[in-house]
Amino acid sequence: MKIKEIISQYRRDFTAIYECEHCGATKKSCGYDDDYFHRWVIPEMSCEQCGKKGDKNYRPLATKYPASAFLYNSIHSLKRKPAL
Numbered sequence: 001m002k003i004k005e006i007i008s009q010y011r012r013d014f015t016a017i018y019e020c021e022h023c024g025a026t027k028k029s030c031g032y033d034d035d036y037f038h039r040w041v042i043p044e045m046s047c048e049q050c051g052k053k054g055d056k057n058y059r060p061l062a063t064k065y066p067a068s069a070f071l072y073n074s075i076h077s078l079k080r081k082p083a084l
């Protein structure tokens with residue numbers, strides 16, 4: 001399966017329409033927007049219609065947030081503590 005369209009996203013949790021590369025069947029399901037999920041989990045999902053998994057030409061999407069995004073935010077909030 002691959003992502004056809006992301007319908008909504010909150011932080012890294014999203015709901016998307018997944019599409020089968022083989023028969024074109026679509027399915028609405030949720031996911032987790034990180035590199036591991038895009039790269040390894042989505043292509044391993046099997047289609048409910050034809051039972052096949054993603055093909056070897058599958059290209060993972062980039063995550064909306066880079067791995068360092070939340071780390072950066074926490075460092076940034078530390079910096080904003082009032083100085084004595």
Ligand SMILES: [Zn+2]
Pocket residue numbers: 020021022023024025047048049050051052
């Ligand atoms: Zn299919």
